[in-house]
Amino acid sequence: xxxxxAIYTIWLREMLRWRRDRASLLSSMMQPLFWLFIFGVGMGxxxxxxxxxxxxxxFLAPGVIAQNILFTAFFGGVxxxxxxxxxxxxxxLVTPISRGAIVAGKVLGGATTAFIQGLxxxxxxxxxxxxxxxxxxxxxxxxxxxLLSMAFMALGLALASGLERxxxxxxxxxxxxxxMWFLSGALWPLDQCPTWLRLxxxxxxxxxxxxxxxxxxxxxxxxxxxxxxxxxxxxxxLMLGLGTYLFSRKEA
Amino acid sequence: xxxxxxxxxxxxxxGDLLAVDHISFEVEEGEIFGLLGxxxxxxxxxxxxLTTLLRPSDGTAEVCGYDIRREPDAVRRVIGIVFQEPSxxxxxxxxxxMEFHARLYDVPKGEMDARIEELLKLVELQDWADRLVRxxxxxMRRRLEIARSLLHHPRVLFLDEPTLGLDPQxxxxxxxxxxxxxxxxxxxIILTTHYMEEADQLCDRVAIIDKGRIVALDxxxxxxxxxxxxxxxxxxxxxxxxxxxxIRRRGLARNIQxxxxxxxxxxxxxxxxxxxxxxxxxxVGVPVNSVSLRKPSLDDVFLYFTGERIRSQAPEPMxxxxxxxMRRGR
Numbered sequence: 133x134x135x136x137x138a139i140y141t142i143w144l145r146e147m148l149r150w151r152r153d154r155a156s157l158l159s160s161m162m163q164p165l166f167w168l169f170i171f172g173v174g175m176g177x178x179x180x181x182x183x184x185x186x187x188x189x190x191f192l193a194p195g196v197i198a199q200n201i202l203f204t205a206f207f208g209g210v211x212x213x214x215x216x217x218x219x220x221x222x223x224x225l226v227t228p229i230s231r232g233a234i235v236a237g238k239v240l241g242g243a244t245t246a247f248i249q250g251l252x253x254x255x256x257x258x259x260x261x262x263x264x265x266x267x268x269x270x271x272x273x274x275x276x277x278x279l280l281s282m283a284f285m286a287l288g289l290a291l292a293s294g295l296e297r298x299x300x301x302x303x304x305x306x307x308x309x310x311x312m313w314f315l316s317g318a319l320w321p322l323d324q325c326p327t328w329l330r331l332x333x334x335x336x337x338x339x340x341x342x343x344x345x346x347x348x349x350x351x352x353x354x355x356x357x358x359x360x361x362x363x364x365x366x367x368x369x370l371m372l373g374l375g376t377y378l379f380s381r382k383e384a
Numbered sequence: 385x386x387x388x389x390x391x392x393x394x395x396x397x398x399g400d401l402l403a404v405d406h407i408s409f410e411v412e413e414g415e416i417f418g419l420l421g422x423x424x425x426x427x428x429x430x431x432x433x434l435t436t437l438l439r440p441s442d443g444t445a446e447v448c449g450y451d452i453r454r455e456p457d458a459v460r461r462v463i464g465i466v467f468q469e470p471s472x473x474x475x476x477x478x479x480x481x482m483e484f485h486a487r488l489y490d491v492p493k494g495e496m497d498a499r500i501e502e503l504l505k506l507v508e509l510q511d512w513a514d515r516l517v518r519x520x521x522x523x524m525r526r527r528l529e530i531a532r533s534l535l536h537h538p539r540v541l542f543l544d545e546p547t548l549g550l551d552p553q554x555x556x557x558x559x560x561x562x563x564x565x566x567x568x569x570x571x572x573i574i575l576t577t578h579y580m581e582e583a584d585q586l587c588d589r590v591a592i593i594d595k596g597r598i599v600a601l602d603x604x605x606x607x608x609x610x611x612x613x614x615x616x617x618x619x620x621x622x623x624x625x626x627x628x629x630x631i632r633r634r635g636l637a638r639n640i641q642x643x644x645x646x647x648x649x650x651x652x653x654x655x656x657x658x659x660x661x662x663x664x665x666x667x668v669g670v671p672v673n674s675v676s677l678r679k680p681s682l683d684d685v686f687l688y689f690t691g692e693r694i695r696s697q698a699p700e701p702m703x704x705x706x707x708x709x710m711r712r713g714r
């Protein structure tokens with residue numbers, strides 16, 4: 133009971149802060165709009181995917197939803213370092229609640245934010261004329277989006293817990309998220325790239341989120357959906373474990 | 385009276401550096417206990433160990449009967465802390481900061497709102513409760529932190545430099561809140577400070593700490609009693625040492641300290657000593673720029689034990705008069 137209330141309290145704080153931060157919500161919506169509206173529509177004219185009945189924009193949309201979740205969740209991890217720099221981490225660390233509960237609350241908070249942003253991108257894509265397969269697929273994709281949010285918030289938190297300063301997190305973060313995004317099969321189909329590139333893409337955990345979303349939303353299936361969800365789940369658990377371990381060693 | 389804190393042989397090394405050197409002391413239940421010393425004396429390190437934020441290198445301590453090494457969770461439950469640096473969420477309101485704390489300490493829902501109201505009133509922030517802490521002044525933030533630290537009814541409250549960086553008016557304000565919560569909440573308070581007026585006015589007992597060791601521990605009155613009735617300070621300059629030796633030879637005073645061209649004498653009847661001192665200064669040809677006489681402060685006690693001042697600037701005098709002396713004499 134005490135632990136659940138603690139998790140809720142940490143989560144609630146993240147929500148209060150996020151609700152007040154309109155500017156960052158707006159600016160984080162610019163990137164997916166750019167990808168969908170400019171890149172998706174522009175490239176769509178000149179790209180032949182070899183997938184019958186699927187436009188490039190439709191092919192791209194699940195990837196852009198996943199990307200927005202990746203960036204929002206991953207960079208949500210930096211909040212640990214802002215708390216450290218503003219001194220608030222001391223207030224949290226000196227309370228009698230467990231480190232595990234703090235990590236759980238933080239991850240749930242950041243993941244909620246990322247999930248809602250992913251949902252907004254999903255709605256945007258509908259407005260831009262992307263048509264998805266079935267209501268059932270749409271419902272199931274929400275589960276994948278939630279899993280993705282948890283996975284990359286946990287990764288961001290693990291990285292932040294191993295660092296001392298928010299500035300270094302931002303620097304390392306850019307070098308981590310960009311390759312994950314480009315090497316995910318979000319921009320082009322997996323079966324049309326050379327083997328070395330394919331191997332890199334298959335080593336990237338983010339790929340499985342993109343592929344799972346695409347399978348559920350538009351029915352293009354390149355990797356078994358159960359395998360994708362399995363990989364994402366294992367990755368999430370590993371990152372939660374690593375994050376909790378690194379966070380527990382933190383001194384305010 | 386029970387003991388709120390028992391410290392025995394508490395020690396902390398940072399690598400090779402000995403920050404806290406086998407200190408032992410006890411804090412009585414219900415008292416305001418001060419750790420007074422200059423920056424770097426080991427006060428904050430001691431507080432961090434007692435509040436389980438740092439592990440001791442050696443020795444241990446009990447807080448309300450719980451061992452800080454073996455039962456850190458139990459210790460955290462019975463203590464409240466106000467850190468030296470701010471630890472508020474600036475993007476939340478004062479009330480939201482309070483609610484966050486209350487929930488983490490599992491203050492029952494029915495009690496929480498009333499308790500928050502009561503404490504905000506105690507530190508006179510009720511009108512500011514629903515504004516973002518970002519808009520608070522330094523003194524208001526400090527008061528909010530003090531109120532917050534009391535939410536879960538701690539039995540011992542730790543205040544690390546509670547008035548650091550505050551202007552004199554806010555400082556006095558915070559002092560009055562501290563003595564009030566000590567009285568009204570019956571909470572034992574242990575605070576660190578490098579302001580001697582703070583230790584003097586606020587604390588029932590004071591431990592003077594220097595280079596990781598406790599050099600003296602008693603009530604402020606008794607500590608000042610060690611020094612004597614009056615403190616005489618002569619501003620001399622480069623030739624201070626020569627004059628000091630002359631005073632020694634003449635047997636005018638027993639307790640003489642010299643620091644940066646300033647001679648300090650701690651004697652029972654300081655006033656009567658002034659004419660003799662000035663005559664002597666003229667005899668040996670050492671010019672005296674000014675003489676001051678006042679009642680001893682805790683800074684003088686510190687000087688008495690360590691040969692150093694807590695800070696270079698002059699302490700706030702309780703009674704002081706200055707005599708500007710001409711180079712030629714009267």
